Amino acid sequence: MFGALAKSYYAEKNNLSPEDIVVVSVMPCTAKKFEAYRPEMAGDVDYVLTTRELARMIKMAGIDMTSLEETEFDSFMGVSSGAADIFGASGGVMEAALRTAFELITGEKLENLDFEAVRGTTGIKETEVQIGELKLKAAVANGLANVRKLMEKIKGGEEYHFVELMACPGGCLGGGGQPIPTNAEIREERLKAIYEIDKNKKLRNSHENPYIKKLYDDYLGEQGGHKAHGLLHTHYIPRGL
Ligand code: SF4
The missing domain is CATH 3.40.50.1780 (Rossmann fold)
Structure with a gap:
């Protein structure tokens, strides 16, 4: 992007x-x-x-x-907002999107920004979040085996409004390009550091980032519109293993 x-x-x-x-x-x-x-x-x-x-x-x-x-x-x-920082942890993309979705859909201020249910290194996390009229059902998986399990569950008919899948254990904080050694203890420390950074940020929501607002006002136009779609979205094809 x-x-x-x-x-x-x-x-x-x-x-x-x-x-x-x-x-x-x-x-x-x-x-x-x-x-x-x-x-x-x-x-x-x-x-x-x-x-x-x-x-x-x-x-x-x-x-x-x-x-x-x-x-x-x-x-x-x-x-950058705290919402951007937490992208590094499993559940972070989900939490950042939930913060924004809640405020944009309901028009209300979200009092507690911390969605604890999607945080942490548990392989598969599921939660329901009340957003206005909608009870949003969400699932988060990290680590390939868990990603596969969740995908099988969905194939089997389970329905969610929103899923986040991260191939690496703990999310990008356990990514293959990260400094070594990486083990469960180190991933836990990285996780704590990421949420600490978010907690201490004044700006914690992506939709309140003045540069993001300016980007849409001056250049991209409508959210999810033609220009935003062309520049910020992609599609996937089967590539084999
Ligand atoms: S492969 Fe790992 S490091 Fe790369 S984006 Fe996915 S979770 Fe993050």
Whole structure:
């Protein structure tokens, strides 16, 4: 998504040609290297580094990360919400979407933003959330075996309004590109850190992010509209194993 927006929205706002922009994504995920080359992505991302590779490069350059001063992101689209941070944990994408869905559908402020039922490293988590008239049934799976179990359940006729599936144990925090060693204890620490970051953020909802609002107002237009669909959505085909 960021690659697609960098080469369209960012390019347009800064009078740049997309060919002159090189997008490097730093990811917890080795599969993103494949994703960058998918024809459906049409060159949105040029290079992918895993977090492990970047950490190694930082060490090789002799940079001591712990002594660096914290700074803000660069300003263009440089504000992130707690909802974005929790994407790294299993259940985080679901929780971020539930926060936004609740407020946009009901028009009411969500008092407690923490959807505890979808948090944690349990393989399959299920919950029901009352959103206005709708009792939303949701399921979250992490780790391939659990993803398969949940998919079989759905194939067997179980119905949900919303499912989140993460291939890696614990979600992206346990991703194949993350620093090693990774074990259950380390994943638990990463999980705690992610929710701590979210808790301490003033901005915790994606739909309140001023840059996201501006992006839709100035460029994408309607949510889920033609332009947003073209730039932010994809489709999948069977590729075999
Ligand atoms: S869960 Fe794993 S495979 Fe899926 S996006 Fe995250 S790191 Fe990549």
